[in-house]
Every structure is written in structure tokens, then in C-alpha cells.
Amino acid sequence: MAFSAERLEQIKEIKNRYPAGKHKSALLPVLHLAQADHGWLPIDVMNDVAEVLDIHPIEVYEVATFYTMFHLKPVGKYVLEICRTGPCCLVGAESLIQYLKNKLNVEEGEVTADGLFTIKPVECLASCGTGPVLQIGPDYIYKENLTEEKLDQLIESLRAKG
Amino acid sequence: MGKQILLEHINKPGINTIDGYMKNGGYASVEKALKSMSPDQVVEEVKTSGLRGRGGAGFPTGMKWSFLDKKSNKPKYLVCNADESEPGTFKDRYLMERIPHLLIEGMITSSFALTANTSYIYVRGEMMYVIRILEKAIAEAYAKGFLGKNILGTGYDLDLYVHPGGGAYICGEETALLESLEGKRGNPRNKPPFPAVSGLYDSPTVVNNVETIAAVPWIINNGGASYAAIGIGKSSGTKLISACGNINKPGVYEIELGVPVEEFIYSDQYCGGIPENRELKAVVAGGSSVPILPKELILKTANGEPRLMTYESLSDGGFVSGTMLGSGGFIVFNDQACIVRNLWNFTRFYHHESCGQCSPCREGTGWMEKVLHRIEHGHGKMTDIDLLVDVAKKIEGKTICPLGEAAAWPVASAIRHFRKEFENHILHPESCSAKHLYFGTLAVH
Numbered sequence: 001m002a003f004s005a006e007r008l009e010q011i012k013e014i015k016n017r018y019p020a021g022k023h024k025s026a027l028l029p030v031l032h033l034a035q036a037d038h039g040w041l042p043i044d045v046m047n048d049v050a051e052v053l054d055i056h057p058i059e060v061y062e063v064a065t066f067y068t069m070f071h072l073k074p075v076g077k078y079v080l081e082i083c084r085t086g087p088c089c090l091v092g093a094e095s096l097i098q099y100l101k102n103k104l105n106v107e108e109g110e111v112t113a114d115g116l117f118t119i120k121p122v123e124c125l126a127s128c129g130t131g132p133v134l135q136i137g138p139d140y141i142y143k144e145n146l147t148e149e150k151l152d153q154l155i156e157s158l159r160a161k162g
Numbered sequence: 163m164g165k166q167i168l169l170e171h172i173n174k175p176g177i178n179t180i181d182g183y184m185k186n187g188g189y190a191s192v193e194k195a196l197k198s199m200s201p202d203q204v205v206e207e208v209k210t211s212g213l214r215g216r217g218g219a220g221f222p223t224g225m226k227w228s229f230l231d232k233k234s235n236k237p238k239y240l241v242c243n244a245d246e247s248e249p250g251t252f253k254d255r256y257l258m259e260r261i262p263h264l265l266i267e268g269m270i271t272s273s274f275a276l277t278a279n280t281s282y283i284y285v286r287g288e289m290m291y292v293i294r295i296l297e298k299a300i301a302e303a304y305a306k307g308f309l310g311k312n313i314l315g316t317g318y319d320l321d322l323y324v325h326p327g328g329g330a331y332i333c334g335e336e337t338a339l340l341e342s343l344e345g346k347r348g349n350p351r352n353k354p355p356f357p358a359v360s361g362l363y364d365s366p367t368v369v370n371n372v373e374t375i376a377a378v379p380w381i382i383n384n385g386g387a388s389y390a391a392i393g394i395g396k397s398s399g400t401k402l403i404s405a406c407g408n409i410n411k412p413g414v415y416e417i418e419l420g421v422p423v424e425e426f427i428y429s430d431q432y433c434g435g436i437p438e439n440r441e442l443k444a445v446v447a448g449g450s451s452v453p454i455l456p457k458e459l460i461l462k463t464a465n466g467e468p469r470l471m472t473y474e475s476l477s478d479g480g481f482v483s484g485t486m487l488g489s490g491g492f493i494v495f496n497d498q499a500c501i502v503r504n505l506w507n508f509t510r511f512y513h514h515e516s517c518g519q520c521s522p523c524r525e526g527t528g529w530m531e532k533v534l535h536r537i538e539h540g541h542g543k544m545t546d547i548d549l550l551v552d553v554a555k556k557i558e559g560k561t562i563c564p565l566g567e568a569a570a571w572p573v574a575s576a577i578r579h580f581r582k583e584f585e586n587h588i589l590h591p592e593s594c595s596a597k598h599l600y601f602g603t604l605a606v607h
């Protein structure tokens with residue numbers, strides 16, 4: 001089972017937010033919990049999600065493949081989700097993404113050799129006034145007004161954390 | 163700066179806590195509505211205010227509320243749209259992060275008006291930290307008796323929950339949002355039936371934007387007529403504008419509807435002009451989906467009138483020479499910005515975000531992205547320009563939801579107003595200043 005006893009309690013509470021018989025509504029919140037615990041969503045984890053929500057596995061797969069936040073293959077410990085949309089590009093996002101790729105020596109979606117990082121360009125994060133911006137799951141804290149120096153510092157501190 | 167309704171208290175210490183919020187008059191509208199008004203009186207007050215939906219379409223809120231099928235014996239739902247994913251738009255996040263109780267107060271007063279006993283705030287999943295802020299604020303509101311059973315002893319019950327999305331712009335479209343809230347893929351529904359009759363779990367439902375809901379407390383406290391007195395004509399009240407791009411002071415500004423666009427761009431109260439005193443080239447005034455306008459047409463209408471920040475003035479001239487207020491996502495381009503490159507970027511966005519349900523949108527956005535990619539990267543043909551116009555036309559009006567239009571309008575308007583720049587890219591590909599920043603994976607489904 002993909003979930004700890006504590007998580008199962010939490011899932012019970014989440015199901016109660018929706019009317020009787022509508023517990024399928026809990027699917028997105030529960031997928032976020034599953035990904036926070038496992039880093040990504042392997043098929044056996046998705047099957048366990050189906051089981052705890054009493055729905056068919058296909059109902060989980062079709063949702064997990066639709067929403068871009070869910071990782072369907074292994075990723076680095078830190079997924080750098082950096083905005084690539086127009087307003088961020090007006091203030092330098094394109095060259096920062098290139099800088100990040102060079103610095104970590106990976107292309108989009110790949111995992112660095114030390115297993116720590118994946119670069120995942122994403123669409124607009126509603127941070128257009130404080131771009132360029134990236135965020136890192138599972139807390140998805142925003143790192144805003146990015147520069148090359150700030151990226152250097154961020155990478156260094158994450159490497160130190162390991 | 164004009165009247166501040168939503169942001170008046172935003173910088174007060176502790177405003178993010180319920181005590182700080184109540185010290186500044188918070189939750190007064192809940193007391194007033196639940197204790198001294200009927201649900202229909204609240205709806206009437208909102209009608210009188212002239213408040214229009216702040217999510218983009220500008221539909222009158224009171225009228226939308228009056229369409230709710232209250233006679234149905236099914237439960238009624240109010241769902242707040244906090245999916246905020248339209249490029250250039252970051253006002254809802256600002257409100258929820260800084261003054262979460264304003265949204266919660268608005269949700270309670272509005273749910274009462276709609277006779278809803280369960281309501282949801284659907285927040286895009288990327289804003290996980292905002293979700294935590296809202297959940298904490300909701301817990302505070304329960305503890306003070308503003309949520310739960312028998313609120314303030316009035317007999318009215320309301321439960322309020324936050325629901326995370328999973329990363330999908332389309333879930334901002336209200337019927338896709340409802341599908342998503344039901345635990346499904348975000349595929350928009352055919353209308354009719356409209357949500358007011360059959361929405362969440364087939365029950366009568368109202369979906370409103372964060373900023374719309376946040377305006378309700380002031381309207382109830384001060385009366386709809388006072389709200390209607392602010393602004394100009396059918397553009398009543400205030401609007402949050404999130405300004406970004408090539409400006410000195412990006413950020414969220416609350417304007418009284420009616421401020422001249424020129425003042426908004428150049429005044430130090432707002433955007434503060436363009437860095438390094440560069441020239442203004444173009445503006446996307448209401449989020450990436452609305453038509454782009456060149457300097458001449460954004461500052462003045464085709465008739466030479468000053469363009470104002472109102473629904474009517476911005477759309478003056480229709481799609482030939484006007485645009486839309488939309489979500490209030492105000493993106494400014496200086497004379498160095500490349501219109502072709504930006505359009506390619508936006509089109510990639512729409513291709514990436516198309517849910518894939520309707521062929522014209524699924525295929526058309528992909529073709530527009532491909533053709534713009536080749537123009538931007540030096541392989542364009544002169545016939546590509548009309549090809550783009552043609553594809554855009556074949557998407558418009560032929561899809562279940564307006565994402566099709568949202569993808570088509572930027573293309574049509576950029577070519578209408580900047581055709582020369584497209585021709586130049588095709589004839590002199592080496593002259594595109596941004597070329598060295600090549601970063602171009604095509605969106606994949």
C-alpha cells in the first residue's frame with residue numbers, strides 16, 4: 001500500500017469534503033499526496049489511489065495523464081518547474097532556462113547524474129510581475145525575480161541539502 | 163490613486179489573520195446579510211451595484227446569480243474560480259495570499275445569497291502555498307463561528323472547502339473546472355444546460371472569479387448604489403489590474419474603472435513608464451487571450467478619443483481596432499520586443515493547454531504553433547501569414563469552449579496590426595534580434 005496510516009486518515013478527511021457518493025472528487029488532492037510521498041506516480045501507486053477511492057484504475061490514469069503537475073516517470077529529487085510563457089520571457093526567462101540547462105548539463109525532463117534535479121519548463125505560474133519564476137514541489141514555493149546569481153545560490157543550497 | 167475597495171487594508175499589520183482582519187471591519191457583511199437581509203435582497207444589492215465578473219468575460223454578476231435555479235430540490239453550490247492561469251494575470255493570487263479573509267467573507271455572504279450550504283474554492287494546484295493560507299484562514303473562520311452550523315445563531319449552515327487543481331489552464335473555463343472538481347479530466351461541457359441549472363454534481367451552481375466574490379462584502383456593507391457610483395456607466399466599481407512586461411513598476415493595482423490607459427502606463431502611481439525611457443510598442447490589455455494593440459490604438463481609439471480602462475472603451479472599434487478588458491492582465495511591450503516571437507510563445511501555450519476535445523482547437527493550435535515556429539526560426543514562407551489567418555478563422559466559433567477563440571484572437575490581431583513584422587521575419591530572418599535565444603521544443607500532447 002502506497003499510503004501510511006496517517007495518510008489514510010488524511011484521505012478519509014478529504015473524502016468527507018464532498019457529498020456522499022461523490023468521493024471521486026478527492027482524486028486530485030489524493031494524487032498530490034501520493035506524489036509528495038513518492039516523488040512521482042508509478043502505476044502501482046496509481047492503483048492504490050484507485051483502491052482507496054474505490055474507483056477504477058483507468059479513472060486515475062486518465063486524470064493523472066491530463067494534468068501537467070503529475071510526473072509519470074522518475075524525476076530528480078528537486079523538479080525545477082520554471083516558467084517559459086510570454087511575460088516571463090519579456091524579462092529574460094529564455095536565457096535563464098538555457099543557463100540552467102548548461103549549468104546542470106541536462107535537457108528538459110532528464111535527471112542529473114546525482115539524481116537531484118530535473119528541469120521542467122512549465123506554462124504561466126501567475127507570477128508575471130515578479131518573473132522570471134520557478135517553483136519546486138512538493139511545497140511549490142515560488143522563487144521569483146530570478147537571476148543567474150539567484151539560480152546559482154539556489155542550486156548550491158539544494159545540493160548542500162542533498 | 164482612486165478609491166480602494168479590495169486593497170484598502172492590504173498593508174495593515176496582521177491583515178492575513180482573522181483578528182487583524184476583523185479589527186479593520188472584516189466580516190461585517192456576514193453579520194449584516196445573515197441577520198438583516200434575505201438571500202434575494204443580497205442578490206438585488208449585487209444587481210444594483212452593476213458588478214461584472216472579473217474572471218474575463220465581464221458578465222453581470224447579479225444577473226448570473228438570479229439565473230440560479232433556486233426552486234430545484236437539489237443542493238445549490240457556489241464555486242470560486244481561483245484557477246488563475248491566463249498569462250499576464252496574477253491578481254487573484256495576490257488577494258488570496260495577502261488578504262485571504264476577504265475572499266472567505268465574500269464566499270460566506272455570496273453563498274447565503276445563493277442558498278448554498280456547501281461551497282468550494284478551486285485553486286490551481288501550483289499555488290499549494292496559497293491553498294495552505296486559505297485553509298488556515300478557513301479554520302479561523304470556523305473557530306469564530308462564521309462557518310459551520312447555525313452561523314451567528316441565524317440558522318444558516320455553510321461548509322467551505324479548498325480544492326486543488328492539477329496544472330491545466332483549461333480548468334479555468336467554468337465547466338472544465340466543474341469536471342475537474344468532480345475528479346475528472348478538464349474537458350469543458352456542452353452548454354446548455356448552463357451551470358445555473360445543472361453544474362456541480364448536476365446541481366444548480368454559480369461559478370465566480372476570486373475578485374468578483376471579494377467585491378461582494380463592500381457592496382453589501384455600503385450598498386449597491388454606492389458601488390455603481392464608482393467608475394463609468396456599465397463599467398462600475400474598481401478592477402484589479404496586474405501589470406507586467408516592459409514597465410518600471412510591475413505589480414497589482416486597483417483602479418477605478420475609467421482611468422486613461424496612457425495614465426495607467428506612464429503615471430508613477432501605476433506602471434511608472436517604460437524602463438530606460440524606451441518607446442512603447444504594443445499592449446495586451448486583458449490577459450494573453452485578448453487582441454494585441456499597437457501603441458497608437460491602445461492610447462487612443464480609432465476615432466482619436468483617449469482610450470480608458472473600461473470594458474466599453476477598450477473594446478471600442480471591435481476586433482478591427484479594439485481589444486478587451488478581459489482578466490486585467492496588462493502586458494506591456496517595448497520597441498525591442500519581438501511580436502512574432504511572443505506570438506509563437508503564446509500559441510505554444512494554447513497548443514499545450516488545449517484539452518484536445520475539439521478537433522479545430524486541438525489541431526489548429528498545433529498548426530499555428532508549427533507555422534509560427536518556422537517563421538520565427540527563419541524558415542517561413544510569405545504564404546504562411548495568410549495560412550495563419552485562415553487557421554485562426556477555422557478555429558474561431560467552432561469549439562465547445564472559448565479556448566479556441568482565446569488561441570485565435572492573438573494570432574489574428576498580431577497579424578492585423580504587425581503584418582510588416584511578420585513579412586520582415588520571412589524576408590530577413592537574420593534580423594530577428596532574439597534569435598540567439600533559441601529555445602524551442604514543440605508542445606506535445
Ligand SMILES: Cc1cc2nc3c(=O)[nH]c(=O)nc-3n(C[C@H](O)[C@H](O)[C@H](O)COP(=O)(O)O)c2cc1C
Pocket residue numbers: 214215216217218219220221223243244245246247248331332333334335336337369370371372374375563564565568
Ligand atoms: C480557457 C479559459 C480559461 C479561463 N480561466 C479563468 C480563470 O483562470 N479564472 C477565472 O475566474 N475565469 C476564467 N475563465 C472564465 C470562466 O469560464 C468564467 O467565465 C468565470 O470564472 C466566471 O466568473 P466571473 O463571472 O466572476 O468572472 C476562463 C475561461 C476560459 C474559456
